[in-house]
Amino acid sequence: MHDNLLAVGFALIAALVIAWGTVVRHRIAAHQPDNGDSPIVAAAKRPLWWFALLTALSGYGFQVLALGFGTLLIVQPVLALTLMFTFPMTAFYEKRRLTMDEIIGGALLTVSVATLVILGKPVPFHGKVTFHDWLPAIIVTAIVMGIIYAASIRMSAPYRGLSLGVITGITYGFVAVLSKAAVNVFNHGGLLILLTAWEFYALIACAVLGTIIQQYAFNVGALRLSLPAMTTLEPVVAFILSYAVLGEKFQVHGWNWAIMGIALVTMILSTFALSARGNA
Template structure:
């Protein structure tokens, strides 16, 4: 079996565990306190919550599978497949809430997954480098950090689905950066423990993981899964894919006739995400 095929299977397995962990985290964040509680209060309550730690353990398995996939395949391939976590999360969340997934939710979720399949098959993503120089990362920070700060500030002042989407964007973007850094960390494993410990990516990777987890919980607390998770699910692969191309030199090879299909697939991803979030807003108003 080719390395890319193994990476794809590992990424799909990671999506299952990430979805289960997200559902557990979202339910614990919703039950941890009132919406007017501060982020610090929420974080302290979750750290004392056994159910939240169970969700963290499940998510950790997903992250390990994701790291293994990134060690074998491109960021473009692995992160695109992780979007399918939404297909697993919707029925899991519905089962936990003792309700059925609505027909519209399924339609939009399936369209979301179909657009991912198009991007993978038509885009034909290729691997690049495992690491990038710090000068490149400096430019990334200068561009990305102000955007995340604005979203975080606006999300902290908003309520309901709007807050869930804005904070989910921050979390998803951080997890996208995390994925690219993971590829760099994994690439050093073959050089031994000291090489990994001496890698700057390791320490930035840990900080980004903490930030991604924190804003994920804040987004989960702000709204239900159909508002927060779709936003994270799209933001992570978009940011990771852009960084994969710009920072690691990965590429898509759709051919002259394939670019139109890629543009359509990307548009479907955005529309499906917006539709799921809008559905949450309607449920909240009802």
């Protein structure tokens, strides 16, 4: 059943839950002692990290519910509000007030997301998306990520964190689109067909890979470099793939495209500015 209101509602819950899990994992990474363990092993020794990870997974469950009711072009902008929710939570943990930059950035992000959702009125593609439709995007992305990772090996720690943040953002962009693809498979064929679909296993692989790379990015360099990259690139990659691969479209004509373009750029820039501001 296609219901944009339910999609937005579940996406908002997902953004709120994911924000809390992200704030907790950031705090663990920031206060992690240097005892020689790898970032993943050190984090896994903290029970709170597992609780935060389970919280993030429950948030992902709400994201899947949202995708069951609406297009990725609706759900993904709403999920960008995750960043806005992290600021009140971080301020609460740090016992401080929100700054004017955080308030203005959050307001711009909210307005841009509302514009994309309300004015855009995205519609799904009702045809069948095959593996051959995915193949060009997979090949190009694998080459780009390979080049970035190879270059990061020779970089100093802060810029290596930036490179890993870029890879994380691209990977999570694929996770978002594969999630929608898997939901589509389930809606049309049921659980048995989903368990035999390549999209389901590609989704699991990308989610695991993204979690590992993200934890390395959090630990290898300053969060002010890695977090803006991953939070900005995820919606950009998801938007591109939802159009190019899934065939979703905005119902926009004429000069309204200019408004949509301004809203999209505002969402990207405010996301980058907020994530950089929050980890300066």
